[in-house]
Amino acid sequence: MSDESPAFLEDLSPERFMAEALKEARRAREAEEVPVGAVIVDVESGRVVARAHNQRELLKDPTAHAEILAITQAADYYKSWRLTDCVLYVTLEPCLMCAGAIVQARIPEVVYGAVDPKAGAHCSVFEVLANSSNNHFPRVQVWVMADERAELLRGVYRERRGGGGIRGESGSTNGSTG
Numbered sequence: 001m002s003d004e005s006p007a008f009l010e011d012l013s014p015e016r017f018m019a020e021a022l023k024e025a026r027r028a029r030e031a032e033e034v035p036v037g038a039v040i041v042d043v044e045s046g047r048v049v050a051r052a053h054n055q056r057e058l059l060k061d062p063t064a065h066a067e068i069l070a071i072t073q074a075a076d077y078y079k080s081w082r083l084t085d086c087v088l089y090v091t092l093e094p095c096l097m098c099a100g101a102i103v104q105a106r107i108p109e110v111v112y113g114a115v116d117p118k119a120g121a122h123c124s125v126f127e128v129l130a131n132s133s134n135n136h137f138p139r140v141q142v143w144v145m146a147d148e149r150a151e152l153l154r155g156v157y158r159e160r161r162g163g164g165g166i167r168g169e170s171g172s173t174n175g176s177t178g
């Protein structure tokens with residue numbers, strides 16, 4: 001029982017945290033919200049310090065996106081508005097508001113699961129997260145989880161009565177389910 005480190009490293013893998021973010025997205029969908037989930041992970045400990053899903057309908061609050069709620073929780077955890085020691089995992093490309101909050105919070109790294117051709121603010125509609133003229137801009141990775149991603153996008157497109165192709169992907173996700 002001496003080799004604990006491989007398991008520990010495995011526990012810090014992006015798959016694991018995207019899976020946690022997807023759990024949150026499912027919670028949003030169960031609550032008939034736009035299915036977006038986010039977690040924030042402390043890089044030192046590998047601990048999830050914030051988890052949230054979109055609650056715009058429940059809270060009747062246009063700012064109640066998963067990322068905003070998670071950022072607020074993480075700021076409470078760190079007792080600081082500067083979230084410089086963590087990674088944000090979110091299932092969908094952040095919107096303009098959330099990208100702004102990510103920049104304001106100085107989050108150094110963002111991993112997201114699907115591009116949002118309607119409202120994404122990393123590379124799709126706006127390029128806030130990739131704008132080097134910001135005083136801070138995070139490292140961004142797109143992390144694709146094939147099955148769940150498609151499932152998630154169907155949820156998004158059902159909600160938005162969608163349309164639009166998925167940038168950079170061949171079309172296995174048409175939005176016309178159910």
Ligand SMILES: [Zn+2]
Pocket residue numbers: 065066067094095096097098099
């Ligand atoms: Zn947002």
